[in-house]
Amino acid sequence: MIYDAHFHAEDASLLQYMQANNIKGIVNAASPQEFQRLSTWLKPNDTIKISAGIHPWYAQRSSWEQMLPIMEQASIIGEIGLDNVWCDVDFSIQAELFERSLAYAAQNYKPVILHLKGLEKEALPLLKKYKNHYFVHWYSCDSYLEEYIALDCYFSIGPSVYKDQAVQQVVKQVPLQRLLSESDGLSALSWCEQRPISLQQYSSIMQRTVSCMEAITGQLHMEVCLNQNLQRFIAFSES
Numbered sequence: 001m002i003y004d005a006h007f008h009a010e011d012a013s014l015l016q017y018m019q020a021n022n023i024k025g026i027v028n029a030a031s032p033q034e035f036q037r038l039s040t041w042l043k044p045n046d047t048i049k050i051s052a053g054i055h056p057w058y059a060q061r062s063s064w065e066q067m068l069p070i071m072e073q074a075s076i077i078g079e080i081g082l083d084n085v086w087c088d089v090d091f092s093i094q095a096e097l098f099e100r101s102l103a104y105a106a107q108n109y110k111p112v113i114l115h116l117k118g119l120e121k122e123a124l125p126l127l128k129k130y131k132n133h134y135f136v137h138w139y140s141c142d143s144y145l146e147e148y149i150a151l152d153c154y155f156s157i158g159p160s161v162y163k164d165q166a167v168q169q170v171v172k173q174v175p176l177q178r179l180l181s182e183s184d185g186l187s188a189l190s191w192c193e194q195r196p197i198s199l200q201q202y203s204s205i206m207q208r209t210v211s212c213m214e215a216i217t218g219q220l221h222m223e224v225c226l227n228q229n230l231q232r233f234i235a236f237s238e239s
């Protein structure tokens with residue numbers, strides 16, 4: 001089985017594929033429009049949950065007032081975070097939005113999915129300030145991993161694990177009970193593979209991630225752990 005703890009769905013095809021194959025996961029909405037689209041594609045009692053939040057890349061152009069009603073409907077907040085590698089939004093604008101989002105999530109007992117790139121150190125004091133259940137998606141930083149583990153974060157392992165030593169290090173060091181797997185969506189898979197990835201190749205790439213995790217941890221039947229961990233994280237949003 002495949003468990004996709006963090007992904008984006010540009011159209012309905014990936015969601016339909018996952019629904020047809022009973023694949024569980026958390027799909028991300030970065031705007032009210034995306035949230036509405038996802039809501040129409042998902043079925044009641046779907047095993048796929050929605051996370052909603054303002055991505056750091058959009059910190060400047062998204063409106064908190066427009067996103068707030070969407071965050072109120074979502075039981076998981078994300079992906080939110082800090083990034084100075086893949087975007088050039090001013091740090092102070094990102095940090096203000098990030099803290100506002102973290103405060104909202106903590107006050108409303110909603111777990112959080114984090115996007116961190118280049119500013120892993122700067123995010124730590126804020127995560128310590130706002131106690132919550134955090135999961136860091138595709139952590140690929142060579143440093144600070146111990147501090148994130150000490151915060152009891154979950155970590156979803158991205159498709160680059162077969163070639164990225166920093167991601168392999170996450171699998172090595174993080175306790176088994178805190179590991180998740182993710183695709184980050186078909187566009188991210190294409191980016192990672194540096195070639196167009198179709199829906200037909202989705203499962204085999206996700207299986208490759210699980211096989212890599214089994215090889216690194218020495219754990220057989222990694223999918224059992226991945227299922228339990230994903231269900232435990234989702235349960236934080238329901239209690």
Ligand SMILES: [Zn+2]
Pocket residue numbers: 006007008028079137184
């Ligand atoms: Zn993402």
